[in-house]
Amino acid sequence: MTIIVIGKSGQLAWELAQLSTPSQAVVCLGRDDIDLQDVAALVKTLKQHKATAVINASAYTAVDKAESDRENAYLLNTEAVGHLAQACKCLAVPFVHISTDFVFHGDKGSPYLPSDEINPLGVYGASKAQGEQLIADIYPKHSTIVRTSWVYSTHGNNFVKTMLNLMATKPDLGVISDQIGTPTYAQGLAKACIASIAQQVTGIHHYTDTGVASWFDFAVAIQNIALELGLLDTKIPLKPITTAQYPTAAKRPPYSVLDKSSLVNALPELSLMHWQTQLRVMMIALKAEREA
Structure with missing residues (x-):
């Protein structure tokens, strides 16, 4: 098998690349390797790589910037997704697409099911929602949409690494306490994507680590x-602040915990772990990388 990952520099693409084996190669293609705006070119490139499945790990994820850069957000999160779905349909290969908790409004108050009504608050969520709809319209039989949230990894830019940098340089830090969701280690998400292909899972599903947290x-x-691990030397005061105290260009869902039952039922071998357990695993790996 050759699984083609659309995306090369992102943290999920990096984690997927670590899962490559001689019998199941994972090949990551970046913007210089593939043209997401040309279906014929997409088909040609996927054929050249002898793709047996495609995972779309690319996205326009600058949530605040998307509010003023609407065209580019829709270009990557909607139009490119439709083109990928068409290309995969032409080649009759499974297509796994990563989506987001931002398709929801955040006013439910209990974990969102894949079947719950979507009602995004901003351009990022709306562009991702329309990408999902294109997949449903074009290639529903052999596509899987996996919504996730608060993704981090040892690779790339993310909340964990930003916090570590700020905690090492600031005398104190205010962090939003009224947005509720679940952190997700990209390593586990990558394994879920590969398992979804192996078990021919289709439809819309949710994947995060378990548990609930505020930022x-x-x-x-x-x-x-x-x-505890020695990644920081000094403890600084952390103070909870409200969303109103930290205004941003884009609105965030105040509650976006995702119900993972459907994916657990489809993949009974999938081992979900609490977000704090996964955070420790990632930070141990981060320490090892920094010491190497």
């Missing part, structure tokens, strides 16, 4: 583990 809870855990 403030997440930051507290990051600091505690970092101090």
Whole structure:
């Protein structure tokens, strides 16, 4: 098998690349390797690589910038997704697409099911929602949409690494405490994507680690583990702040915990772990990388 990952520099693409084996190669293609705006060119490139499945790990993820850069957000999160779905349909290969908790409004108050109504608050969520709809219209029989949230990895830019940098340089830090969701280690998400292909899972599903947290809870855990592992030398005061105290261009869903039952049922061998357990695993790996 040759699984083609659309995306090369992102943290999920990097984690997927680590899962490559002689019998199941994972090949990551970046913007210089593939043209997402030309279906014929996409088909040609996928044929050249003898693709047996495609995972779309690319996206326009600058949530605030998307509000003023609407055209580019829709170009990558909607139009390119439709082109990928068409190309995969032409080649009759499975297509796994990564989507987001931002397709939801955030006012439900209990974990969102894949079947719940979507109602995005901003351009990023709306562009991702329309990408999902194109997949449903073009290639529903052999496509899988996996919504996730708060993704981090040892690779790339993410909340964990940003917090570590700020905690090492700031005397104190305010972190939002009224947005609730679940952190997700990209390594586990990558394994879920590969398993979905192997087991021929289709439809819309959710994947995150287990448990619930605010960004403030997440930051507290990051600091505690970092101090324990020696990634930080000094503890600084962390104070909870509200979304209103930290205005941004784009609105975020105040509650976006995702119900993972459908994917667990489809992949009974999938081992879900609590976000704090996964955070520790990632930070141990990060320490090892920094010491190497």
